[in-house]
Amino acid sequence: MKIIDAHLHFVREDEYFDGIAAAAGHINSGEHLREQFDSLDVVCGIVMGNRGLELEDHRYPEFLRYCIGLDSGYLADKSVTESLDLIEKHLRKDQCVGIKLYPGYCPAFITDPAYEPVYELAEQYGKAVAVHTGATAGSNALLKYSHPLTLDEAAVMHPRVQFVMCHFGNPWLMDAAAVLEKNENVAADLSGLLEGRVDVDAFFLEKSGYTQQLSAWLEYLHEYDRVMYGTDWPLVNLSEYQRFIRRIVPEKYYEKVFFENAKKIYKLNV
Numbered sequence: 001m002k003i004i005d006a007h008l009h010f011v012r013e014d015e016y017f018d019g020i021a022a023a024a025g026h027i028n029s030g031e032h033l034r035e036q037f038d039s040l041d042v043v044c045g046i047v048m049g050n051r052g053l054e055l056e057d058h059r060y061p062e063f064l065r066y067c068i069g070l071d072s073g074y075l076a077d078k079s080v081t082e083s084l085d086l087i088e089k090h091l092r093k094d095q096c097v098g099i100k101l102y103p104g105y106c107p108a109f110i111t112d113p114a115y116e117p118v119y120e121l122a123e124q125y126g127k128a129v130a131v132h133t134g135a136t137a138g139s140n141a142l143l144k145y146s147h148p149l150t151l152d153e154a155a156v157m158h159p160r161v162q163f164v165m166c167h168f169g170n171p172w173l174m175d176a177a178a179v180l181e182k183n184e185n186v187a188a189d190l191s192g193l194l195e196g197r198v199d200v201d202a203f204f205l206e207k208s209g210y211t212q213q214l215s216a217w218l219e220y221l222h223e224y225d226r227v228m229y230g231t232d233w234p235l236v237n238l239s240e241y242q243r244f245i246r247r248i249v250p251e252k253y254y255e256k257v258f259f260e261n262a263k264k265i266y267k268l269n270v
Helices: 015-023 030-039 080-091 113-125 149-157 173-182 200-206 208-221 238-248 251-265
Strands: 003-008 042-048 064-070 096-101 128-132 163-166 186-189
Touching: 003 251, 030 042, 030 238, 042 096, 064 080, 080 096, 080 113, 096 113, 113 128, 149 163, 149 173, 163 173, 173 186, 173 208, 200 208, 200 238, 208 238, 238 251
Parallel strands: 003 042, 042 064, 064 096, 096 128, 128 163, 163 186
Antiparallel strands: none
């Protein structure tokens, strides 16, 4: 079965990413990632960009696509006009398959008027808008901005934009499921639900409440054509994470969750 990793990060020669890759049993390099992908039948990965907007900062190996990330720089470092020009240049590229928003890390709701031109560009180019939802890494972020319910209003305001709820809103799983159930233009990825190395069998025994809730809310939602496999690499060990997701998604939906949905939502030619 071919697999698409719908959510990962790729930053070469970076001390922070080198460290979290090592903690997950990996090496932060394109060569190592390609080896891992080949061994696990992963044919494509989608990088969630978080390195600014300059074109030269987003050069990736041919087996990767990317979403251009709008962190706090979009609102602060550049004029919005200049930023929009750069965003549009990315969206014209085939390798750029969407836009990534970072609420929580960026102290603004995604319904802030400053994002309206971004949604217009996403609609114009027919590319998805992925949104960080749920818990954040570090204590300086603000969770009120990253709660999955904030995505509901944006989805209603922009019915012709395809949104992706990253991390399934974890830990607000019930709210995430409600937003997905209500809004047909919202999909979700299952990335970043673990961290580092994990004994999967022991995890399901020791964290049974958590894993049962994940499975239960996915089953309640029963929209497996709008749920995608993603890892948040290098945060997790890739082979362990595949085993984890296979335990919470019914086998009859593997083709959709691991491959078909991401191919459709991100319009991938793989």
